Amino acid sequence: MSTPSSPDSRFQIEVLKLLLQVASGDEGVSRQEIDHIMDTARGMSVPLPELAELAKCLQNGIPLPAPNLGVLRSNPQAVVEATHALISSDGHIHPSEIEMLRQIREMLGVAG
Template structure:
């Protein structure tokens, strides 16, 4: 798999983590993640495996931070798009975005 494709899959994994951070996943969040995945050309098999985890209540695979650190701005852009997408920004989502910045090594 090309490095760019792996990066995009890791972004989707992270977005799924963000979407579930407030213990509820809205239709808007799912649509946003699917739109992002399509824009990134994430293989349908990968996307299906990840969404199946959600549907069946299995733990989501953790994203590879080493890969995500290759382009932290793109990661944050995707996270902010997801958080703002449903029109409701929850405290847990703000905290999650802050934590992601730290994990990616981006100063506030």
């Protein structure tokens, strides 16, 4: 992946990578999760080449790139909020998603 020029776009891409990992971590990626991720990406103005590269990984069964936790730690509350919004977007919160959110909070140092 090419390196985005601004810190904001870099953060947004890392959030998107994390959301894709979370969505693909349970029983599969639902249509609602895909729609939510695409809406999130558009709202954050994620550069199209970056988005296309991540989508290609999903389509071809290629492992998704790991998100950069150092970048995500710059705004951990935004990451937790984006993750929570994703896991509730399909109306079904699975125990594995709750566990993933707990692990994300722990990795980012978010209390509670």
